[in-house]
Amino acid sequence: MNDSLNAEILKLKQEKNAVILAHNYQLPEVQEIADFLGDSLELAKKASTVDAEIIVLCGVDFMAETAAILNPDKKVLLPSLDAKCPMAAQLKAEEIVKAKEEHSKAKVVLYVNTSADCKALADACCTSANAPKIVEAMDSEEVIFGPDKNLGWFVNQRSSKKIIDIPASGYCYAHRKIMGEEIIEQKNKHPDALVLAHPECNPEVQELANRIESTSGMLRVAKEESANEFIIATEKEMLHRLKKENPTKKFYAASENAVCGAMKKINSENVLEALKEEKNEVKISKETTALAKKAIESMLEI
Numbered sequence: 693m694n695d696s697l698n699a700e701i702l703k704l705k706q707e708k709n710a711v712i713l714a715h716n717y718q719l720p721e722v723q724e725i726a727d728f729l730g731d732s733l734e735l736a737k738k739a740s741t742v743d744a745e746i747i748v749l750c751g752v753d754f755m756a757e758t759a760a761i762l763n764p765d766k767k768v769l770l771p772s773l774d775a776k777c778p779m780a781a782q783l784k785a786e787e788i789v790k791a792k793e794e795h796s797k798a799k800v801v802l803y804v805n806t807s808a809d810c811k812a813l814a815d816a817c818c819t820s821a822n823a824p825k826i827v828e829a830m831d832s833e834e835v836i837f838g839p840d841k842n843l844g845w846f847v848n849q850r851s852s853k854k855i856i857d858i859p860a861s862g863y864c865y866a867h868r869k870i871m872g873e874e875i876i877e878q879k880n881k882h883p884d885a886l887v888l889a890h891p892e893c894n895p896e897v898q899e900l901a902n903r904i905e906s907t908s909g910m911l912r913v914a915k916e917e918s919a920n921e922f923i924i925a926t927e928k929e930m931l932h933r934l935k936k937e938n939p940t941k942k943f944y945a946a947s948e949n950a951v952c953g954a955m956k957k958i959n960s961e962n963v964l965e966a967l968k969e970e971k972n973e974v975k976i977s978k979e980t981t982a983l984a985k986k987a988i989e990s991m992l993e994i
């Protein structure tokens with residue numbers, strides 16, 4: 693860790709009344725300088741209540757857009773413009789319009805991992821922590837759901853609604869790399885460990901898990917459960933926070949391959965640069981902001 697760089701970030705933060713929000717998958721050096729760490733839902737909630745003039749969002753593009761939508765009067769900065777979620781890029785607004793034409797009575801629930809343009813077409817957003825609850829709250833029998841088919845599968849197991857996936861097979865490439873055989877191998881090595889899997893994992897991995905949780909759920913379970921060992925099936929950096937907050941417990945990555953390159957584009961250097969120059973401000977049109985805000989607020993209300 694670079695102490696002088698971190699001291700400079702702290703000084704600038706105070707001078708500019710800025711706050712740093714970081715996702716649980718960020719590099720440890722970024723997690724260490726964050727004022728608040730969380731999953732997408734926690735970051736969205738925090739962004740809507742934070743008292744600051746500048747929000748530095750350390751995550752990926754859709755998270756910074758969500759913060760900007762909820763805070764049109766604040767400056768939201770994304771330290772690296774290369775931090776783009778490949779899964780969010782799989783869903784285009786035209787595809788939602790087409791699905792709505794084909795299923796005119798269906799409501800649209802979109803994972804927050806989508807662009808602002810897509811959110812503007814949704815009835816509600818959801819996160820991995822609340823997806824079944826949001827889908828169930830829709831007053832339609834069919835629900836158009838995207839872009840993650842694995843999360844759609846997870847919702848389908850827990851909902852009475854008919855799920856229509858858009859795109860037909862959207863996925864998170866980091867979670868898709870976790871294989872069922874790897875879980876079995878880790879279970880053989882650590883027979884007393886509980887398996888916690890993210891709902892973006894393949895169904896075969898979810899079926900092998902003791903619990904399916906968002907990253908905030910994993911942190912809660914790790915604290916509350918009496919188990920001392922856990923196999924974690926999500927992006928690898930999650931282990932940093934789990935270990936830090938539970939120093940007496942043991943955590944094993946389900947797969948060494950579950951790494952999201954987009955989440956590693958931000959580092960302390962580009963956080964400092966973004967703060968210093970107030971660069972990479974996220975800008976969204978007023979019309980899109982108003983429509984997308986409604987979908988995010990529907991989720992927060994439910």
Ligand code: SF4
Pocket residue numbers: 717752776777778779780805864865866867927952953954955
């Ligand atoms: S972990 Fe998956 S969903 Fe999250 S930013 Fe990376 S590609 Fe997107």
